[in-house]
Amino acid sequence: MKERMAALISDIPDNKPITGSATGTTSDVVFVPKQMPECSSAAPTVKAIPKSKIGLGVLLKMGGIHNLPVLEADVLEGHIFAFEYRDAKWSWEPPAAVRLRVDRKAVAEAGGFRTPYKAQYLRAEPSSGIQPRQEYVYKVLLDTAIKEQMATEKAFLGKDSQLEQVEVGQAMNRKAVQAQVVAAQLCSLFAEKLPIDFENKPMVITPYLFMGTAGVSAIIEQFLPGLFQKYIGNEMVEEAEGDGRSEFREAALALAHYSYEYSKGKLIITDLQGVGNLLTDIEVSTDELIGEDGSM
Numbered sequence: 001m002k003e004r005m006a007a008l009i010s011d012i013p014d015n016k017p018i019t020g021s022a023t024g025t026t027s028d029v030v031f032v033p034k035q036m037p038e039c040s041s042a043a044p045t046v047k048a049i050p051k052s053k054i055g056l057g058v059l060l061k062m063g064g065i066h067n068l069p070v071l072e073a074d075v076l077e078g079h080i081f082a083f084e085y086r087d088a089k090w091s092w093e094p095p096a097a098v099r100l101r102v103d104r105k106a107v108a109e110a111g112g113f114r115t116p117y118k119a120q121y122l123r124a125e126p127s128s129g130i131q132p133r134q135e136y137v138y139k140v141l142l143d144t145a146i147k148e149q150m151a152t153e154k155a156f157l158g159k160d161s162q163l164e165q166v167e168v169g170q171a172m173n174r175k176a177v178q179a180q181v182v183a184a185q186l187c188s189l190f191a192e193k194l195p196i197d198f199e200n201k202p203m204v205i206t207p208y209l210f211m212g213t214a215g216v217s218a219i220i221e222q223f224l225p226g227l228f229q230k231y232i233g234n235e236m237v238e239e240a241e242g243d244g245r246s247e248f249r250e251a252a253l254a255l256a257h258y259s260y261e262y263s264k265g266k267l268i269i270t271d272l273q274g275v276g277n278l279l280t281d282i283e284v285s286t287d288e289l290i291g292e293d294g295s296m
Contacts, residue, residue: 076100078212080128080220083181090178095211096128100220102138108228111281113172114139118223130208135223138210141169166215173217177207179284183259183269187279190258194251200277202251207280224275232256232272234283248277 079095099122107118119138124130146169150161161168184204191201207221231252252272260268271283 071104073101073103075122076102076210076212076216078210078216080124080130081177081209081211082129082206083178083209085181085185090182092209094127096125096130097123098125098128098130098210099123100138100210107137107223110142113145113176114141114219114281119220136220137223139219139221141172141218146172166217170211170215170217173209173219176219177209180204180207180280180282182267183279183282183284186259186262186269187255189262190255193258198247198251200248202248202255202272202277202279204279204282205274221280222278224278224280226275228273228275230271230273232270234271234285252279 077097077099080098081095082093083090084093100119101122102119103117105117106115108116110116117138117140119136121130121134121136143165146165149172150165150168153161163171184206187202187204191203194201205222205224207219210216210218210220212218231249256269256272265287267284267286269282269284271281272279273282274280
């Protein structure tokens with residue numbers, strides 16, 4: 001019997017278990033392979049964390065208050081409005097829904113009216129004409145600028161504004177967008193008058209009005225990397241840098257003069273500034289202080 005068992009065992013191939021009954025016995029005999037087969041469904045081995053890596057003191061500290069990472073940007077949702085000249089009249093286009101990522105750190109120092117922040121469109125309706133993932137600048141009005149505007153209106157109109165501060169800020173942003181779009185049209189007409197070989201013809205970038213929740217409003221436009229320069233101030237004084245006048249500064253002065261002549265003295269564009277030949281934050285001065293709607 002022992003010889004027969006030994007012969008049977010010697011015939012079993014490795015890694016192939018066989019179950020059967022031994023001849024001349026009443027019990028089943030299970031032959032165990034020399035090596036256990038591999039099984040892909042076996043539970044993964046959990047590696048124990050060494051005691052030196054995490055101790056009782058560390059475990060007890062997990063219940064304390066731990067600081068969250070500093071947020072570098074906010075995500076805002078709202079609508080943008082474009083101001084355009086269509087069908088022989090100026091009007092605001094229907095709003096387009098957008099989602100923005102706006103940095104919390106200003107991209108430059110605050111100017112006289114607004115603080116600029118770098119922004120990206122995360123989502124925008126196709127009708128908006130905005131390019132998602134491209135860099136823009138999100139300009140927020142300073143509280144001091146809004147309060148100064150309210151004080152000026154009271155001084156000239158002889159009464160307090162009937163609008164809340166948020167509403168005054170919205171009105172200021174609307175007028176700023178409208179003024180820059182008008183300046184862009186005048187600049188386009190002026191550029192056609194320049195010689196064909198004139199390099200770096202001035203061009204005013206297109207601004208948009210952003211309206212978010214809780215009355216939030218801002219101006220959004222293309223981000224201009226590079227050295228920001230002011231060519232002409234509000235008082236129409238040339239703010240030259242370096243030796244002499246550059247050809248572009250001469251063109252900026254001519255643009256201001258052209259706007260005055262073209263409008264027959266009704267308005268003049270001032271505060272010409274920007275990066276290279278791309279202009280932004282332009283002011284438009286008119287010959288009437290009070291508009292037809294009773295606002296300044």
